[in-house]
Amino acid sequence: MLAFIARRLLYAIPTLLAVSVVAFIIIQLPPGDYLTTLMADWASQGGAVQEGTVLAMRERYGLDQPIYVQYYKWIVGIVTQGDFGISFETGQPVTDIIWGRLGFSFLLAFLTLCFVWLFAIPIGILSAVRQYSIADYSAAFAAFFFLAVPDFVFALTAMYIWSTFFGQSVGGLFSDQFIDAPWSWARLVDFISHVWLPVVVIGLGSLAALVRIMRANLLDELSKPYVATARAKGLSEFELLIRYPVRIALNPLISTLGWILPAVISGEIIVAVVMSLPTTGPLLLRSLLAQDMYLAGSLILLISVLTIIGTLISDILLAIADPRVRRQ
Structure with missing residues (x-):
C-alpha cells in the first residue's frame, strides 16, 4: 500500500512541472501583456502615457525578459521560498490575495x-x-x-x-x-x-x-x-x-x-x-x-x-x- 502511494506521489512531481509550464505559456499566448491592457485603459480615459514610463514599468515588472526567464524566476521562487510573485493589478503578494479566498x-x-x-x-x-x-x-x-x-x-x-x-x-x-x-x-x-x-x-x-x-x-x-x-x-x-x-x-x-x-x-x-x-x-x-x-x-x-x-x-x-x- 505504501509503495502504491509512493509511486503516485512520484508521478505527481513531473506532472506538476509540466502543468506549470503549460499554464505559464497559455497565459502568455494572448497578444500583449498586463502593461498593454493597462495602457489601453489609461488611453481610453484620455490619459497620455510616455514611452519612457512604459519601458520603466516593463523593466520593473520583469516583462522585458524572455518568457523562459520569467518562468524560471517564478517557479524557483515558489519552490524555494513559497513566493508566488506580485500581482500586477493590486501590487500585493499573490499569496496574500489567494489565501484569503482559498x-x-x-x-x-x-x-x-x-x-x-x-x-x-x-x-x-x-x-x-x-x-x-x-x-x-x-x-x-x-x-x-x-x-x-x-x-x-x-x-x-x-x-x-x-x-x-x-x-x-x-x-x-x-x-x-x-x-x-x-x-x-x-x-x-x-x-x-x-x-x-x-x-x-x-x-x-x-x-x-x-x-x-x-x-x-x-x-x-x-x-x-x-x-x-x-x-x-x-x-x-x-x-x-x-x-x-x-x-x-x-x-x-x-x-x-x-x-x-x-x-x-x-x-x-x-x-x-x-x-x-x-x-x-x-x-x-x-x-x-x-x-x-x-x-x-x-x-x-x-x-x-x-x-x-x-x-x-x-x-x-x-x-x-x-x-x-x-x-x-
Missing part, C-alpha cells in the same frame, strides 16, 4: 462534496433497484434536466425566488454586518444560512451525473452470477445489496474525486460571479482578463495541484475499497 473555496468544496455524495448514492441505488419504476423515471428526468441546464441559470433563478418570495439576501456567504467580523456563533449561523444555496446550485450538476453513474454501475453488478449465488445462500436483499454490488459499484464514484474537487474549488466561475462568492473563481477570471500572469498562473497551478490531490485521494480510497487495485 479557505472559503475549500470549505465550499467540502460541503458540496458531502451534499453530492449524500444524495447521489441512495438515489442511484433506489433508481437501480426499482428499475423502470416511477422513482427511476423521476430520477432520470431530474438528472437529465439538471445536466442540461447551466448552473448559472439555477443560480439566477434561486436568487430571484429567494429574494422575491422570501425577502432573503442570497448574495455572498455572509450578511453585510458579518463580512469582516471575527468568527462568532452569530457569524457561523449567518454563514450556514447563506452557504446552503451555493452548495446546492454548484452541486446539482455533479449530483445528476453521479446518480446516473451509480445507477448504471449497480445495474451492471446486479446482473452478475455472484449476486444470484449470494441470494441462494440466504442473504437478505438489503445485506446482499450493501455487502457486494453496492461496494463494487462505488468504485467509479470514488474515481470521480479527481475531477469533482478542482471543479468545485474553481468555484464554478460563472456561478461564483453571479452569487458574489468570495472564492478563487472570480479572482481567476479577473486575473485572466487583466493578463495578471503571476496571479492567474498561481491559481491555475493550485487548481492543477488539487486535481492531482483529488486523483491521489481517489486512488488511495480505491485501493482500500478494492483489493484488486492494490495487487495491480
Whole structure:
C-alpha cells in the first residue's frame, strides 16, 4: 500500500512541472501583456502615457525578459521560498490575495462534496433497484434536466425566488454586518444560512451525473452470477445489496474525486460571479482578463495541484475499497 502511494506521489512531481509550464505559456499566448491592457485603459480615459514610463514599468515588472526567464524566476521562487510573485493589478503578494479566498473555496468544496455524495448514492441505488419504476423515471428526468441546464441559470433563478418570495439576501456567504467580523456563533449561523444555496446550485450538476453513474454501475453488478449465488445462500436483499454490488459499484464514484474537487474549488466561475462568492473563481477570471500572469498562473497551478490531490485521494480510497487495485 505504501509503495502504491509512493509511486503516485512520484508521478505527481513531473506532472506538476509540466502543468506549470503549460499554464505559464497559455497565459502568455494572448497578444500583449498586463502593461498593454493597462495602457489601453489609461488611453481610453484620455490619459497620455510616455514611452519612457512604459519601458520603466516593463523593466520593473520583469516583462522585458524572455518568457523562459520569467518562468524560471517564478517557479524557483515558489519552490524555494513559497513566493508566488506580485500581482500586477493590486501590487500585493499573490499569496496574500489567494489565501484569503482559498479557505472559503475549500470549505465550499467540502460541503458540496458531502451534499453530492449524500444524495447521489441512495438515489442511484433506489433508481437501480426499482428499475423502470416511477422513482427511476423521476430520477432520470431530474438528472437529465439538471445536466442540461447551466448552473448559472439555477443560480439566477434561486436568487430571484429567494429574494422575491422570501425577502432573503442570497448574495455572498455572509450578511453585510458579518463580512469582516471575527468568527462568532452569530457569524457561523449567518454563514450556514447563506452557504446552503451555493452548495446546492454548484452541486446539482455533479449530483445528476453521479446518480446516473451509480445507477448504471449497480445495474451492471446486479446482473452478475455472484449476486444470484449470494441470494441462494440466504442473504437478505438489503445485506446482499450493501455487502457486494453496492461496494463494487462505488468504485467509479470514488474515481470521480479527481475531477469533482478542482471543479468545485474553481468555484464554478460563472456561478461564483453571479452569487458574489468570495472564492478563487472570480479572482481567476479577473486575473485572466487583466493578463495578471503571476496571479492567474498561481491559481491555475493550485487548481492543477488539487486535481492531482483529488486523483491521489481517489486512488488511495480505491485501493482500500478494492483489493484488486492494490495487487495491480
